Amino acid sequence: MLIPYEEFARRADQVRAEIAEACRRAGRPAADVELMAVTKTHPPEAAGYAARYGLRAVGENRVQEAAEKRPQCPAPIAWELIGHLQSNKAKLAVAHFDRVQSIDSEKLLDHLDRAAAAQGKVLPVLLQINAGNDPAKFGAEPADAERLLAGALTRKNLRVDGLMTIAPLSSDPAVAQRTFANLRALRDQLSAQQGIPLRELSMGMSGDFADAIAAGSTLVRVGTALFGAR
Numbered sequence: 001m002l003i004p005y006e007e008f009a010r011r012a013d014q015v016r017a018e019i020a021e022a023c024r025r026a027g028r029p030a031a032d033v034e035l036m037a038v039t040k041t042h043p044p045e046a047a048g049y050a051a052r053y054g055l056r057a058v059g060e061n062r063v064q065e066a067a068e069k070r071p072q073c074p075a076p077i078a079w080e081l082i083g084h085l086q087s088n089k090a091k092l093a094v095a096h097f098d099r100v101q102s103i104d105s106e107k108l109l110d111h112l113d114r115a116a117a118a119q120g121k122v123l124p125v126l127l128q129i130n131a132g133n134d135p136a137k138f139g140a141e142p143a144d145a146e147r148l149l150a151g152a153l154t155r156k157n158l159r160v161d162g163l164m165t166i167a168p169l170s171s172d173p174a175v176a177q178r179t180f181a182n183l184r185a186l187r188d189q190l191s192a193q194q195g196i197p198l199r200e201l202s203m204g205m206s207g208d209f210a211d212a213i214a215a216g217s218t219l220v221r222v223g224t225a226l227f228g229a230r
């Protein structure tokens with residue numbers, strides 16, 4: 001039940017206009033913020049739509065689902081894992097994803113680094129931080145981020161691009177705003193400590209990307225606003 005491409009393109013134009021407006025209000029160039037299409041639960045053609053529209057990457061939250069869909073969608077687009085990854089699926093994740101945004105433990109770092117070495121790759125990653133202190137969400141605790149980053153930087157077959165977070169579900173926009181501000185502050189602190197850019201701040205989804213952009217997001221992960229309700 002994928003919407004027609006024309007409707008997708010119309011929705012994507014709208015989302016891009018809202019991203020540009022949020023950037024303008026924040027005094028940031030619109031080119032600072034990338035739109036990633038979240039294609040989970042949608043058929044492989046959804047990734048084809050994103051490629052045809054000119055997006056760089058799609059996000060998927062399950063390894064198995066992406067492993068099945070990706071071969072059916074030969075379009076030139078990057079696939080990124082945005083959902084929880086179990087260590088025993090590290091090999092499969094390295095084989096099918098161009099970047100993993102959901103690094104939340106030393107154990108996972110170990111498994112991914114070894115799988116990437118075995119497959120002759122350097123895997124770009126983001127550290128997922130539970131910046132909203134949400135008991136229902138995965139992600140490393142902010143207090144553990146420094147150690148996790150230090151560990152990640154020692155792995156030869158991983159490249160750390162930045163941080164990712166998911167705001168807790170809440171009807172109060174202040175909850176997401178606080179979460180995004182926390183991630184931004186943590187990034188700035190870690191970046192200064194380690195002397196590395198940690199450029200990517202993956203934060204913001206359909207319902208909260210404008211607030212995420214105000215707080216410094218460089219990559220918004222949007223599903224519903226592009227493809228409709230899942």
Ligand SMILES: *Cc1c(COP(=O)(O)O)cnc(C)c1O
Nearest residue numbers: 038061082205206221222223224
């Ligand atoms: C599903 C999902 C999204 C997209 O959510 P929408 O509300 O549909 O835009 C973004 N990030 C993650 C981690 C997701 O699992």
